[in-house]
Amino acid sequence: MADTRTALRICPFCEATCGLTLTIDDGVVTAARGDRDDVFSAGFICPKGASFGELDNDPDRLTQPLIRRDGVLTEATWDEAYAVVTERLGAVIGAHGGSSVGVYLGNPNAHTIAGSLYAPLIIRGLGTRQVFSASTLDQMPKHVALGLMFGSAVAFTVPDLDRTDYLVIIGANPLVSNGSLATAADFPGKLRALHKRGGKLVVIDPARTQTAKLADRHLAPRPGTDAALLFAIVHVLFEEDLVDLGRLAEHVTGVEQVRALADEFSPEAVAPACGVGADEIRELARELAAAPTAAVYGRIGTSTVEFGTIGSWLVDVINILTGNLDRPGGAMFALGAAAPAPRPPRPGRGFKTGRWASRVSGYPEALSELPAAALAEEIDTAGEGQIKAMITIAGNPVLSAPDGDRLDRALDSVEFMLSVDPYLNETTRHADVILPPPPPARSAHFDVALNNLAVRNNVRYSSPALPLDGRPDEPEILSRLALILYGIGADGDPALVDAQVIATTLAKETADPCSPVAGRDVDELTAMLYPGPGYERRLDMMLRLGPYGDAFGARPDGLTMERLKASPHGIDLGPLQPRIPEILRTPSGRIELAPEPIVADVARLRDALGRTAGGFLLIGRRHLRSNNSWMHNLPALSGGSNRCTLQIHPDDAADLGLTDIAVIKGPGGELLAPVEVNDGMRRGVVSLPHGWGHDRGGTGQQLAASRPGANVNQLNDGTHLDPLSGTAVLNGIPVDIAPAG
Numbered sequence: 195m196a197d198t199r200t201a202l203r204i205c206p207f208c209e210a211t212c213g214l215t216l217t218i219d220d221g222v223v224t225a226a227r228g229d230r231d232d233v234f235s236a237g238f239i240c241p242k243g244a245s246f247g248e249l250d251n252d253p254d255r256l257t258q259p260l261i262r263r264d265g266v267l268t269e270a271t272w273d274e275a276y277a278v279v280t281e282r283l284g285a286v287i288g289a290h291g292g293s294s295v296g297v298y299l300g301n302p303n304a305h306t307i308a309g310s311l312y313a314p315l316i317i318r319g320l321g322t323r324q325v326f327s328a329s330t331l332d333q334m335p336k337h338v339a340l341g342l343m344f345g346s347a348v349a350f351t352v353p354d355l356d357r358t359d360y361l362v363i364i365g366a367n368p369l370v371s372n373g374s375l376a377t378a379a380d381f382p383g384k385l386r387a388l389h390k391r392g393g394k395l396v397v398i399d400p401a402r403t404q405t406a407k408l409a410d411r412h413l414a415p416r417p418g419t420d421a422a423l424l425f426a427i428v429h430v431l432f433e434e435d436l437v438d439l440g441r442l443a444e445h446v447t448g449v450e451q452v453r454a455l456a457d458e459f460s461p462e463a464v465a466p467a468c469g470v471g472a473d474e475i476r477e478l479a480r481e482l483a484a485a486p487t488a489a490v491y492g493r494i495g496t497s498t499v500e501f502g503t504i505g506s507w508l509v510d511v512i513n514i515l516t517g518n519l520d521r522p523g524g525a526m527f528a529l530g531a532a533a534p535a536p537r538p539p540r541p542g543r544g545f546k547t548g549r550w551a552s553r554v555s556g557y558p559e560a561l562s563e564l565p566a567a568a569l570a571e572e573i574d575t576a577g578e579g580q581i582k583a584m585i586t587i588a589g590n591p592v593l594s595a596p597d598g599d600r601l602d603r604a605l606d607s608v609e610f611m612l613s614v615d616p617y618l619n620e621t622t623r624h625a626d627v628i629l630p631p632p633p634p635a636r637s638a639h640f641d642v643a644l645n646n647l648a649v650r651n652n653v654r655y656s657s658p659a660l661p662l663d664g665r666p667d668e669p670e671i672l673s674r675l676a677l678i679l680y681g682i683g684a685d686g687d688p689a690l691v692d693a694q695v696i697a698t699t700l701a702k703e704t705a706d707p708c709s710p711v712a713g714r715d716v717d718e719l720t721a722m723l724y725p726g727p728g729y730e731r732r733l734d735m736m737l738r739l740g741p742y743g744d745a746f747g748a749r750p751d752g753l754t755m756e757r758l759k760a761s762p763h764g765i766d767l768g769p770l771q772p773r774i775p776e777i778l779r780t781p782s783g784r785i786e787l788a789p790e791p792i793v794a795d796v797a798r799l800r801d802a803l804g805r806t807a808g809g810f811l812l813i814g815r816r817h818l819r820s821n822n823s824w825m826h827n828l829p830a831l832s833g834g835s836n837r838c839t840l841q842i843h844p845d846d847a848a849d850l851g852l853t854d855i856a857v858i859k860g861p862g863g864e865l866l867a868p869v870e871v872n873d874g875m876r877r878g879v880v881s882l883p884h885g886w887g888h889d890r891g892g893t894g895q896q897l898a899a900s901r902p903g904a905n906v907n908q909l910n911d912g913t914h915l916d917p918l919s920g921t922a923v924l925n926g927i928p929v930d931i932a933p934a935g
């Protein structure tokens with residue numbers, strides 16, 4: 195008789211954070227289904243979540259550390275691996291300082307406790323400014339726009355999906371991605387519910403995506419022109435006297451400046467560049483203003499483009515000018531359970547980029563990060579401040595960032611490289627040491643980051659579903675690396691790392707007159723913390739200091755780790771609530787609608803309007819059964835439509851005489867891809883998915899290597915960035931297409 199049981203586990207594979215019920219037979223995850231009682235996801239699941247078991251049990255997952263011996267990565271014990279890190283990383287730091295160590299943090303860090311709570315300690319331990327992440331391949335324009343407008347780069351505006359009457363989705367395909375920067379389990383169901391209650395959906399996307407097919411209205415602009423199109427909406431709002439800030443009026447400055455800036459972006463002026471009719475833009479602006487409530491929501495297609503920050507800013511400018519920011523049914527701010535408790539409104543220091551610049555190209559820092567597109571040059575350009583060693587945590591920049599071939603060579607040249615990653619892949623194959631975290635069923639889960647982006651406030655926690663069996667979990671791995679950097683050594687007690695964070699945080703909180711624990715005794719509070727592993731103690735502290743917390747006994751009904759654990763399907767914390775002015779931290783204490791750096795960048799947009807481009811523009815796409823570069827190794831997710839093909843309009847294919855294979859040339863190189871005609875593509879636009887190109891030697895993902903696809907980012911030379919955020923231009927890249935051979 196098999197020993198069969200179930201365990202609950204929040205899915206860590208995308209931002210939807212669905213609750214799963216895992217079936218466990220004899221200590222192995224054999225199935226996953228949606229947890230119908232989950233307070234947030236109510237049973238929703240997608241093919242990736244359903245493949246949880248396959249991912250957990252993937253035989254290509256590393257179970258032991260690898261260390262490079264005589265040039266070859268070979269299995270080693272954890273003690274041996276930490277010893278090599280201590281010696282070799284220590285040697286680089288001894289010779290060149292901690293600032294010579296580059297760090298790249300990949301996407302899964304947003305989904306793990308380790309990435310949220312422990313990765314920052316490694317950066318601090320190194321004292322390095324050579325910090326890179328997937329954010330500058332993704333959402334950094336949004337951070338910069340939010341920071342400049344609201345004074346906090348993490349004051350995310352989230353569409354109130356459950357209550358809105360009119361939703362505009364620009365540059366996102368949530369039917370496939372399941373949503374991003376808007377944590378909503380069952381996005382498809384929420385769009386259907388919008389229709390059911392008589393609401394309207396508008397999708398703005400050069401491709402007729404799955405999401406666009408659901409829309410009442412689909413505009414298909416030329417790639418890279420969202421900022422101009424959004425500006426034209428703003429123009430119409432002013433011109434036709436449709437601006438109505440409502441409750442926000444007293445909290446906003448800069449409205450007249452925005453009016454002046456929008457003056458030259460009339461629908462008629464931008465229509466030729468956008469390839470969308472002026473009347474369509476006017477109609478959209480009028481409907482947005484007339485809707486009882488409306489929300490504009492932008493994502494990758496509005497972000498990873500030439501004018502990413504201006505576009506991301508305009509999304510919220512429209513939400514504000516139509517009175518839809520911070521009201522039910524509009525774009526609102528979540529209030530995460532582990533975020534600090536709200537403080538009384540007050541002016542803040544505001545947000546600045548460019549406090550320092552990258553060494554080689556002088557790109558401004560944003561949110562203490564440098565552009566991922568500049569990582570290779572920071573490694574391969576000699577001189578003072580050059581990166582001499584690399585640490586990657588949960589990232590695969592060789593496939594995710596522009597010009598992977600250059601990064602490939604650069605990573606090969608560093609004196610020492612350490613990767614914390616479960617796979618031997620295109621990036622980690624360069625490491626001298628790979629430390630593999632355990633599979634997800636053996637890890638705890640809490641959405642430190644994504645709870646602040648949820649379309650409905652909630653809090654949920656998963657304990658590990660299976661024991662670690664002697665392996666360290668990822669918090670322990672990162673804690674031991676921190677101990678090495680602090681000079682204590684890898685055999686120190688990892689609990690010291692948590693104790694230090696707890697002591698520092700509580701000292702600050704008790705000294706803050708606005709904190710729920712102002713004036714209390716740090717030792718008394720510390721003694722009250724949940725008696726679990728270090729990360730549970732830290733989460734307990736955060737929850738208790740947070741907006742719903744028990745304030746360490748002062749609010750006896752409030753949230754604690756113990757109470758959260760007693761609610762295995764999670765705790766619903768209600769619909770989003772207005773947070774202005776409390777959330778604002780600008781120097782003026784108001785929403786600064788016309789921040790100087792953005793105003794200064796508008797001239798660049800104006801100049802681009804007159805540009806006439808021939809040739810094709812390349813955009814990206816995602817597949818339901820894929821996740822960036824790292825899920826091409828699972829049988830359940832491979833095959834079918836999940837293929838690295840060049841999608842092109844049939845008439846364009848016919849004009850070019852394209853039949854089976856196309857050669858695609860971009861500013862950074864060329865590649866071959868099978869042609870897939872698709873009449874949903876705009877004429878002159880082609881699409882390729884990213885995360886493919888598994889044909890490099892020395893990797894350990896057999897299935898992925900057997901159907902490698904091509905690395906779209908090789909078409910990109912990495913020199914084109916959104917200047918305000920340092921984000922790589924990944925959509926709207928000029929390419930030439932021809933039949934192969």
Ligand SMILES: Nc1nc2c(c(=O)[nH]1)N[C@H]1C(S)=C(S)[C@@H](COP(=O)(O)OP(=O)(O)OC[C@H]3O[C@@H](n4cnc5c(=O)[nH]c(N)nc54)[C@H](O)[C@@H]3O)O[C@H]1N2
Nearest residue numbers: 300301328331332588589590591594614814822823824884
């Ligand atoms: N052309 C083009 N390029 C793009 C994009 C695009 O739209 N077009 N999208 C961009 C975006 S939005 C993103 S977010 C980036 C992603 O860029 P990256 O984050 O660099 O790449 P991923 O493919 O997500 O790689 C994730 C890595 O984390 C590892 N991993 C998985 N789970 C864990 C874990 O629990 N712990 C640890 N330590 N490691 C883990 C995987 O093995 C893999 O190596 O790609 C970007 N690149």
Ligand SMILES: Nc1nc2c(c(=O)[nH]1)N[C@H]1C(S)=C(S)[C@@H](COP(=O)(O)OP(=O)(O)OC[C@H]3O[C@@H](n4cnc5c(=O)[nH]c(N)nc54)[C@H](O)[C@@H]3O)O[C@H]1N2
Nearest residue numbers: 365366367371374417418493494495816818820821822925
């Ligand atoms: N199944 C699956 N889910 C995922 C991922 C995955 O790889 N697979 N990745 C996850 C990650 S890391 C992220 S960041 C999110 C991303 O979430 P989304 O942003 O929703 O995902 P994308 O599919 O990249 O959608 C971008 C859309 O922008 C369009 N687009 C391209 N250029 C332009 C343009 O110039 N203007 C406009 N208006 N549209 C344009 C594209 O056609 C595409 O439909 O998805 C996450 N979820």
Ligand code: SF4
Nearest residue numbers: 205208211212240243
């Ligand atoms: S939608 Fe995202 S969180 Fe939900 S099951 Fe799929 S991958 Fe997991």
Ligand SMILES: [Mo]
Nearest residue numbers: 301328331332
């Ligand atoms: Mo992403």
